[in-house]
Amino acid sequence: MAASEASSTGAHDTNEPSAPGPTTRGNTSDAPVAQKTASDAGQTVVTGSRRPRPARDVPATTTVIPRTEIDRSPTLTQDTLVRTLPSAATFRRTPSLVSDPTAQGLNLRGLAPSGVARSLVLLDGIPVNDPFGGWIFWRSLPRLGLERIEVVPSGGSALYGSGALGGVVQLVSRPITGLQVDADASYGNANTGLVAARAANSWGPVRASLEAELLNSDGYEIVSPAQRGAIDSNTPSDHAVINGRIEADATDALTLSARAGLFRENQNGGTRFTTARVELAHFGAGAKLRTERGGTFTLDLYGRAQRFEQDRARVAADRSTEALTASQTVPANDQGASLVWSGPTWTGLGTHVFTAGLDARRMAGTSEEQLFPPSPSDTATVGRSAGGTQLSGGVFLEDLYTPIPALELSAALRMDVWRNTDGEQRVARANGSEDTTAFEDRTEQQLSPRLGLRLRPIEWLTLRASAYRAFRAPTLNELYRPFQVGTILTAANANLGAERLWGGEAGVEAESTSLGLTTRVTGFWNVLDDPITNVTLATPLPDGSARQRENLGQARVRGVEASVDWKLSRQWTALLAYTFVDPVVTRSPGQPELVGKQLAQDPRHRGTAIVTFHDPDIVTATVQVRMTGSQFEDDLNERPMGGFAVVDVSASRHLFWKLHVFGAVENLFDREYLAGRAGVDTLGPPLLARVGLRLRDL
Known part of the structure; x- marks a missing residue:
């Protein structure tokens, strides 16, 4: 399988020295490496500097989950895969298999988790x-x-703007290098079935790929047994996704590309009136x-056009009955453009490499909400519609300056x-009256700097440090x-302002080729001003x-x-x-108790230990x-x-031709633990096992 050198927004520039991609796996290759901080001299990454560079030379700490480990991971969903990195977490402990997208926000290094991602996710x-x-629709990103x-x-606003407050996660698509056919089919307990396929080919200067994925699951009983009632049942879900991509070399110097995809997801939170649904269409050209x-x-x-729907229930104290309390529909769309210039190497008291963009x-x-109050009066709220438009733009400049090679x-x-x-x-009332509130247009701006240093005094030792401001x-x-x-x-709050971050990190990386050992330690300190949080009110609002x-x-x-x-x-x-994180509120005007x-x-505290055995002739x-x-x-x-x-465990074995058999188990010992306590205690996933076949174009 060919190795990737760059993403579509950072394809390898012809005026830069070429760097090989990750080692190709095969019968004669070295054993696979686990997910790791990218440090191999031959591995190229793009996210830390918005251009392809050997990972050892990037000043920012960059962790990579390579293709082989994506394939071998016991995890079923993308968010669970990313969470195997101790510094990465979603808002709650519940995976996207049973959780609607509003609770799947990604945070890095414990930076104020919420349902909204404080980290930018790119494809x-x-x-x-x-x-x-x-939110992140993790199931729309087939692996x-x-x-x-x-x-x-770490704070990435200096290169990526809003959304990159706590860092950036980038999913890099596989390159199209000729005829490639891959497929997965698996089935497991909870009636969980997955079928996925990808095909790609090239015809002279034209390359194209098509991928699809279908997943269906009955889920599991999510409410803790002590609180479970007659209304509680399993959490079924399903999704379907299809993505296509085409690239063409118009000339030796010009490459054109286009992509499009469709996604649909249905979720049930375990009762009749706790459901969520997403329909999404996206397109792109480059x-x-x-x-x-x-x-x-x-x-x-x-750009994209999407529709999110969610129903919520009013539940009796003993959970014996429920009634529909709210039904929301949220149509939304966005359009965007970016232009990035990656300059050639310029010599002046060392070397400079500039990148600029806008x-x-x-x-x-708009959130369109229909409400069903338990005891409606003439003035009771029965409908609510709220929304708006947000316009954003930015320009950036980066200089990578190397005064000496070290x-x-x-x-x-x-x-x-x-x-x-x-x-x-x-706001619509039961008596037919309607109140309309127009919110004042507001404009804000932010200047985001970032300084970094990478020092390699001796070949096996790398020191990194950076300071940044993000928003x-x-x-x-x-x-x-x-x-x-x-x-x-x-409740929402139309008067919210931006949250801003000052921070820094410093780390050391030591690598011994002879021992096959790489050790890394990074310390970080972030101060988040005006974080947007869900604050408990002393007195409930009228609604x-x-x-x-x-x-x-x-x-x-x-x-x-x-x-x-x-x-x-x-x-x-x-x-x-x-990863150890000390996340503490240091100032709270009006609520000193926080x-x-x-x-x-x-x-x-979060930690991960992974051991992998790889012998193509055995397992x-x-x-x-x-x-x-x-x-x-x-x-x-x-x-x-x-x-x-x-x-979690997984195992696979080659059968014949390109066919492999595999099995995976998450939560092998069926450990029961709390995932949430928002009014009712909910549980994390029980033991989930599956077996299947894989067709791999290796």
Whole structure:
């Protein structure tokens, strides 16, 4: 299988020295490596500097999950795969298999988890965060089409603008190098079935790929046995996705590309009236022009149209009955464009490599809500509609300066402007009257700098340090859309401002080729000003909201992440990784009782241990242990959830031709643990096992 060198937004420039991609796996290759901080001299990454570079030379800490480990992971869904990195987490402990998208926000290094992602997720340089809520539809990103996943867990606004407050996760598509056919088919308990296929080919200067995935599951009983009632049942879900991509070399210097896809997902939260549904269509087009002396110019255009639907229930105290309390429909769309210039190497007291670019995005959406109050009066609210439009744009410049081969300095600066317009809320009463509130248009701006250093005093030792400022503008969802989890109703807030981050990191990486050992330690310190959080109200609002989104003073998130990669032999590899986070509220005007509290949904300890055995003539097997420490459900730290550890395993064996048989088990020992305590205690996934066949074009 060919190795990738770059994403579509950072394809290898002809005026840069070529660097090979990750080692090709095969009968004569070395044993596979586990997910790791990218450090191999031959591995190329693009996310940390928006251009393809050997990973050892990137000043920012970059972690890579390569294609082989994506294939061998015991995990079923993409969010669970990413969470095997201890520094990565979703808002709650529940996977996307049973959780609707509003609870799947990604955070890195414990940076104030919420349903909204505080980290930017890209597919080949194109944002995939939902335009209305910032959510991640993880199941819309099938893994058969991925070459690798790159994770840069530090403030990335200097290069990527809003959304990259806590870092960037980039999914890089597999290159099209000729005829390729791959397929997966598996079945497991909970009636979970998956069918996925990918086909790709090239015809002279034209290349194309098509991938599809279908998944259906009955889920499991998510409410804890002590609170389970007559209304509670399993959490069935299904999804379907199809994506197509085409590339063409118009000339030796110009490459054109286009892509499109459709996605549909249905979720049930375990009762008749707790459901969610997503329908999404996306498209994109791009052009890359390589010049001999002027560098490379990359243009990307993209857009999507989607519809999110959600029903919520009013549940009796003993969970014996339920009634529909709200039905929401959220149509949304976005359009965007980016232009990036990657310059040639310029010599002046060392070497300089410049990258510059600009981008713009328009996002629009409306939350249309029908309410069913238990005792309707003439003035009771029976309908609510709120939404608006958000326009954003930015320009950036980055210089990678190498005064001597052992030292590289990086400096990036970006200016962003965004504007909230057309904000409006309409409230309908049972007596037929309607109140309309128009929200004032607002414009804000942000200057985001980043400085970095990479020092290699001796060949086996690399030192990295960086300091940065980042931001995240509030989403349309946070500004306008209320939501309910369990029995807790949270109100929106049209007056929210951007949250801003100051931070830094410093780390050391030591690599011994003879021992096959790589060790990394990185310390980080982040101060988040005005974080948007769900704050418990002293007195509920007239509509019954017990919480409201607010800009909450200040939070400090500091910690350390460490990992050891060890290639024990040709067949055996091991990874130990651990992240400690100290997430504390340091300022809370108006609510001093929150000062010193741990941020909600933010465990202090997370760790992963992975051991892989690979012998093509025998078997490929992986055992991984995932550990998560205790945390709190709420901002007041009154609803604790204990820590847990689960064991996952997978194994595969080649049968004949390109056919492999495989099996995987998540939560092998059926460990029961809490996933949420929002009015009702919910559980994480029980033992989930599956077996299947794979067709691999290796």
